Every structure is written in C-alpha cells, then in structure tokens.
Amino acid sequence: MSEVPADLRYTKTHEWVKDNGDGTLTVGVTDHAQEALGDIVFVETPEAGRTLEADEACAVVESVKAASDIYAPLAGEVVEANAVLADTPETINTSPYEDGWIFRISPADPAAFGALLDAATYEQAVEDEED
Template identity: 80%
Template sequence: MSDLPSELRYTKTHEWVKDNGDGTLTVGITDHAQEALGDIVFVEAPEAGRALDAEEACAVVESVKAASDIYSPLAGEVIEANATLTDTPDAINTSPYGDGWIFRIAPADMSALDALLDAAAYEKVVEDEA
C-alpha cells in the first residue's frame, strides 16, 4: 500500500480525510475499501446542510458485491456532496483519492482531525485485518 497518500488522515472504517486548508474537509473511501467492494454502481451521499456526529453512518456505497455504510470521520455540517457520483459512481474505483471523493464537511472542531490515523497507522489497520 505504498501508494497511500501521506498528507491524508484515515479512519479504522476506511474513510480518508483531506484538510482543504480553508476550514473544510473532503471525505472519501480508501483504495483498500473500494478494492474490497469491487465495481461501484451507486453512491448515496449526505445532503448539504446535514449535521453529522462523528462516526455517524451518513452515506452508502453500493457495488455489485455489497452495500456499505460510509461514516463521518468528524462531527460537523455537510457543505457539499459530490454530484458527479450520481452519473459516474465508478469514479470511486478509478480515482478514490481524487474525483471519487464523497462529501465535504465543515467540522465542528478542526482539532479532532489530529485524532484520526496517519498513513502508517492506517496501513497497520489494513494489515491487521488481512
């Protein structure tokens, strides 16, 4: 998993979080998660304006194999859902850390980002699951 972006933070439930540098965060699922799911055919992202608690199930990603809940890594308010996933949900398969992002959030407490896993700690979580 050497291609894991080191600038991102991660959760044990396989979400990644990018600090956008403007008080907002972008959230998606990791390459490991999309690979485990297989071909993604549908994404239900949370709507803008929705308040989320940390670790709350807030989105669903469906593949040909299974449906999987996506959890909010931090408490806050959804500011944008990735509308392109409606027509091209497979963007998560082809670009999990790029065009395949799922939603953006304005966190209630930005310092909570520090409690998430760094790339090395996330790699250990994946290795321990194997």
C-alpha cells in the same frame, strides 16, 4: 498494498480525510475499501446542510458485491456532496483520492482532524485486519 497517500488522515472504517486549508475537510473511501467493494454501481451522498455526529453512517456505497455504509470521520456540517457520483459512481474505483471524493464537511472541532489515523497507522490497521 493499496495506495495510501501520506498527506491524508484515515479512519479504521476505511474513510480518508483531506484538510482543504479553508476550514473544510474532504471525505472519501480509501483505495483499499474500493478494491474490497469491487465495481461500484451506486453512491448515496449526504445532503449539504446535514449535521453529522462522529462515526454516524451518512452515505452508502453499493457495488456489485455489497452495500457499505460510509461513516462521518468527525462531527460537523456537510457543506457539499460530490454530484459527479450520481451519474458516474465508478469514479470511486478509478480515482478514490481525487475525483471520487464523497462529501465535504465543516468540522465542529477542527482539532479532531489531528486525532484521525496517519498513513502509517492506517496501513498497519489494514495489515492487522487481513491477518
């Protein structure tokens, strides 16, 4: 089973979301997603200042196997993209929950964070998907 930190929230499309405690949220792809993708060779991040709708495709992760859209877990404005990924996209493979984050967002509705999946619910969704 892939690593699923209990302190994060998740989406059914395999993004994780961390509350930074300052009104912003950090978004990345889960350990399960990076394992399924394989060796990541390119990441297209959203630009700071971009306004996103919930579930909008806003980034792309390309691996040697496939390209996969990354979806905004909730509506808001991108406040920062992870510049490290431009030169070292494989950071997502080696550190999906730390250095491999994709972007930070200022949510339009901070309460939307609580509506995302908790770790146990996400783990169940992954198990159901694999059955």
